[in-house]
Amino acid sequence: QVQLVESGGGLVQAGGSLRLSCGASGSIGNINTMAWYRQAPGKQREFVAVLAGDFSTIYPDSVKGRFTISRDTTKNTVYLQMNTLKPEDTAVYYCKAVVDSRAYWGQGTQVTVSS
16 A cells, blocks of 8 residues: 655745645555646546656646656655646646556645636
8 A cells, every 4th residue: 555645735826836745655665657647627637747667757748848747765755846837737736656557646735826
């Protein structure tokens, strides 16, 4: 079992920045891929950043150049640095970890970007 706890969400004006954190605990020895997803009201959950075990990253065009995913293995924490935020970035952001082909999710943290 892996437990994930997100933090760092909040209210920010358009153009501002936030850094989300996701702390992992439990059977984390075999964590490979970690990722951030988001879900806006009335919309499907979508991925916003993926960090593979080789530290390669993938971003969708909607956040590329603005969001950066990183991982501190000493703290078992993955981060999402979000810059130049837009109102359309408003959503609940979820952390995901893949361990032995099984996906674990955090409870989510709300990000609201005002115009």
